[in-house]
Amino acid sequence: MAIQPIRLFGDPVLTVAAEPVTSFDAELRGLVKDLQDTMLDAPGAGLAAPQIGVSLRVFVYDVDEIVGHLINPVIKQLSDQCQEGDEGCLSFPGLTFPTRRAQSVVAEGFNMYGDPVTVAGSDLLARAVQHEVDHLDGILFIDRLDAEQRKLAMRAIREAEWSGLSVPRVKISPHATGGLPV
Numbered sequence: 001m002a003i004q005p006i007r008l009f010g011d012p013v014l015t016v017a018a019e020p021v022t023s024f025d026a027e028l029r030g031l032v033k034d035l036q037d038t039m040l041d042a043p044g045a046g047l048a049a050p051q052i053g054v055s056l057r058v059f060v061y062d063v064d065e066i067v068g069h070l071i072n073p074v075i076k077q078l079s080d081q082c083q084e085g086d087e088g089c090l091s092f093p094g095l096t097f098p099t100r101r102a103q104s105v106v107a108e109g110f111n112m113y114g115d116p117v118t119v120a121g122s123d124l125l126a127r128a129v130q131h132e133v134d135h136l137d138g139i140l141f142i143d144r145l146d147a148e149q150r151k152l153a154m155r156a157i158r159e160a161e162w163s164g165l166s167v168p169r170v171k172i173s174p175h176a177t178g179g180l181p182v
């Protein structure tokens with residue numbers, strides 16, 4: 001079991017598009033395990049790899065007591081019918097906002113062994129899949145709020161006790177700089 005620290009809003013890894021998985025190897029299976037362990041510990045209904053700092057197209061979910069994962073997901077169908085309801089995110093601890101999502105979804109992708117799989121569901125599963133696929137595109141649930149809710153969300157984020165904790169740290173380049181101060 002390897003629970004990883006969850007990246008908070010403000011961390012740049014959360015707002016870039018993640019890379020497709022190309023090797024279905026032991027390292028990938030370790031990543032899926034870490035994601036599941038971290039999600040179950042939090043607990044949350046879903047967790048995407050960028051949320052633990054890994055910019056790969058992988059997410060896990062835990063809905064109706066089914067724990068699953070999907071790699072390189074592609075949303076194939078979204079219902080025209082929508083669901084309303086509060087939504088939160090492990091990268092925004094303690095905050096939920098009313099977020100409109102499609103009522104049902106069909107997503108295709110792969111399991112950690114490289115076999116094609118389809119995830120189809122409605123209600124919370126559909127919400128989780130849409131939320132997690134968004135993460136892999138660098139889109140956060142606050143980007144899906146209407147203008148008024150987004151304003152409220154930004155205020156609540158500024159006032160949250162974790163706000164600013166993930167201000168990006170300056171990393172020292174591993175590359176030789178020829179003695180130049182960079």
Ligand SMILES: [Zn+2]
Pocket residue numbers: 088089090091131135
């Ligand atoms: Zn999230």
